[in-house]
Amino acid sequence: MLWTVLPTSAIEALLNQLLALDSASRSRLQKLQGKRLRVTLGELGKPLTLTATDQQLLLSWVDQEPVDCHIITRLAVLPELRDSANITRLIKADALDIEGDPMLAQAFSKLIADLDIDWPEQLSQRIGDVPAQFVVQAWQRSQRWLNQRREDQQQWLRDVLIEEQRLAPGQHEFAEFTENVQALRARVDRIEFELKERQRGQ
């Protein structure tokens, strides 16, 4: 019981906190009010049911009442569902099964995807404008520093692998090798062709 209720309540609380940070969520939720979506993932076994009320999104692993849309799929397929062009292909490939209104599932995912939270603004409301400005600047500085470090590390690794230890080929080396392989393949094809011609001539 603990594990069927605790995770969903925790995620639900977090999700609703996030939704509350974007003032546009309210109108998006109102459009979905009373709608219910169920997602059954092969890996999890248990179906997860989402219900939209005018103020909140509710999650449940226990709920077994009828829903407006039921999606049955695997975890790995979920990212592909973002593009509605994929849906038909996935259904044909038996990777996806939808009962009910498929547009509803997209409306639910838009609720999360369209979240636009103004973090600096949220922060300044809590700790004040000046401290928030400091925090945001420090964050941006640390981001820049991290990016710089990552690039440096990558460059160093590249140098070690290619120039010093010679474990991997360089870009030009690889291009030359590919070219050679293609040339070789062309020669093999030609020889094969000639061989067949001769066999036919005999």
Next chain:
Amino acid sequence: MKDSNSETIDFGYKKVAKGEKQGLVANVFNSVAKKYDVMNDVMSFGIHRLWKRYTIDCSGVRSGMKVLDIAGGTGDLTEQFSRRVGPTGEVVLADINNAMLEVGRDKLRNRGIVGNVRYVQANAEELPFADNSFDIITIAFGLRNVTEKQKALESMLRVLKPGGRLLVLEFSKPVLPVLSSAYDFYSFNVLPQMGRMVAGDAESYQYLAESIRMHPDQETLKGMMETAGYEQVTFTNLTGGIVALHRGFKF
């Protein structure tokens, strides 16, 4: 008619006259009403919230429904039902104890739960509602304190709409013997002390522990619900049977 004072019924481990139990239970709840919520969290380590959440998830509540929360006390279930039934639905919070009802009303109003909630002081044995008027009835940790449990179950059946369901969330019998003895130690040694420290009232919590032991176990309560006329009665043990959720339908 039988004279209700001549028959006895359990009040915790004590035997009291039937007519007295209601007053004695009222004393307990008058005493604990103000500290009820904090005691629930302390005693159950917050798990009571999960038991209640599980009940809500099993209720099949939809927007527009009419819900009766009997012995709703401080309104934990009512609050969640109110959000789910929306402006077109209605939740009736009923409790026999006015002190509990007051605490519940204040709490819910402070949290902005208004508009679709009605507060009614009512006895579960004789519910003051028309036949077939509710889609869902819940009684969470309340049936234990009712004098005539069978009569209460029948009264609930009467006000339930055909197709509606009753959910009884109540302390029950732990399934595992190990859990059972740990639970006994906790209930009779730790609980009353906690009650003394937090709510300044050990006796009420002694009663709580005793009344839990006197409450019918899972199968007995299931049988009582079937006798009352509920169909498809099932129960789920929560936290190893310390609490059980019984479900029954009216068709």
